[in-house]
Amino acid sequence: MKFRRIYDVVKPDSGSVWTLQERGRDGEDLRLLASAIRVFGPRNYTAIARVTGLPVETVRYKIRKNLLERGIRVHVHINYGALGLARYWMFLEFSEDWESKAVELLDRLAKDDYMVYFGRIIPWGSFLAFVMLPPKFEAKYRIFLDKLVDMGVLRSYSMARMSWIRYFSMRTDCYDFKNATWQFDWDSLSKSDRPVAVSIEEDVQKPRIDKLDLLIAGMLQANSSLSIRELARKLGVEYKRLLYHYKEHVLGRGIIKGYIVRWHGDRRWHKPLTRIAAVFHGLSADEAETVKKVFQDIPFTWFDAYSMVSEVYLAYLVVPAEHLQGMLKYTWKALPKLKRKMRYGFIDSECSRSYMLPLKPFDETRGGWRFNIKANVNLLYEVLNVKKLKV
Incomplete structure (x- = not known):
């Protein structure tokens, strides 16, 4: 399976340079650096220096000190389709007897299975979870559930x-980089032209990968600033071999499609952040188009997705508490005909986890991805402290 990532990034012409004189106000150089990182990544200081007109050492310093250490994070955009994995969401409601074990159970699944995220939604009580699963195992996974x-x-x-699913970089036009604060007015929020990465579920292909490709992608998913030499050292792989896999497989075969720049709140940010799941049920494809335009404009939307089969739209947002009421009012006003289908839940940060891409289910010696229902049940039996099934 192959996910197509479409980046609406306007790359600079070969002869153009974004100079400091053209920026016009304090902090604009940091905004331009953040925009360049979306194209070139956080390690390509030479290319970023060329398009911004800043010295390489200045670029290196500003990225590390003024962006990465002030709450701006750079994430690689993993093309799960190139790994042979489709994207699924799940809503899981645990029984009262096992609710106290829910986090432990899901954590065990995520470490040995295809789950890459889970979070309890307040006040619903159910868990939102994401699994990246080979489509041929969907029926088996439902049997497991x-x-x-x-x-x-x-x-x-x-x-x-x-x-489909879209991942968003932060709206740099709404952020004051110099003072590390959000600066915009909800009543006059402009339409967003921020780059959008789109994953199309129909892009399914047989993966051409090995374990080292997965390890490289997973390590960069955890820390996109790692150099190739650092990767080789951490993985215990000879440098030239790792460099070949990185260039020819990870980049050449589209496993990494680009970079996403997000604001996480820096160490000086003492105000609470609210993680929100916005869910719309019973949306037609045309209605989903209307809703996604609204959430694309919101500066705090991290990603959104839609399932045509279930007619459900989902958006995930990370909102500073001071902007929460404004965000809720904005969506309420912007969707007058669809607001009755809208439902909000808050993610309990103490009961949520994110994980890198699946590693353990991949077995090179047995032809790639594997899934066994009884083996998965046994993982849970270990947590539940009950007798195992024979695998």
Whole structure:
């Protein structure tokens, strides 16, 4: 399976230079650096210096000190389709008897299975989870979830494959980099032209990968600032071999499609952040187009997705508490005909986890991705402290 990433990034012409004189106000150099990083990544100081007109050492210093150490994070955009993995979301409602074990159970699944994220939604009580799964295993995975219902671990669940998903970089036009604060007015919020990375679920292909490709992508997913030499040292791989895999496989085969620049709040940010799941049920494809335009403009939207089968739209936002009421009012006003289908939940940060791409289910010696229902149940039995099934 191949996810197509479409970047609407306007790259500079070969002869153009974004000079300091053209910026016009304090902090604009940091804004331009953030825009350049979306194209070139956080390690390509030479290319960033060329398009911004800043000396290489200045670029290196500003990225490290004025961006990365002040709450700006750079994430690689993993093309899960090139790994043979489709994207699914799940809503899991645990039974009262096992609710206290929910985080431990999901954590064990994520470390050994295809799950890459879970978070409890308040006040719903259910968990939102994401799995990156080979499509051929979807039926088996549903049987596994049915087994958890039969065991009394889950009260109910829903699972849907995403028709599309978009990842957003921060709206640099709404952020004051010099003072590290958000500066915009909800009543006059302009339309966003920020670059959008789009994953299309129909882009399915047989993966051409090995374990080292996955390790490289996973390490960069955890820390996009790692150099190739640092990667080779951490993985215990000879430098030239790792460099070949990085260039020919990870980049050449489109496993990494680009970079996403996000604001996480720096160490001086003492105000609370609110993580929100906005869910719309019963949306037609045309209605989903209307909703996604609204959430694209919101500066705090990290990603959104839609499932045509279940007619559900989902957006994930990280909102400073001081902007929460403004964000809720904005969506309420912007979607007068669809606001009744809108439902908000807050992510409990103490009961949420993110993980790198799946590693353990991949077995080179046995032809790639593997999934065994009984083996998965046994993982949970270890947490539940009950007798195992024979695999």
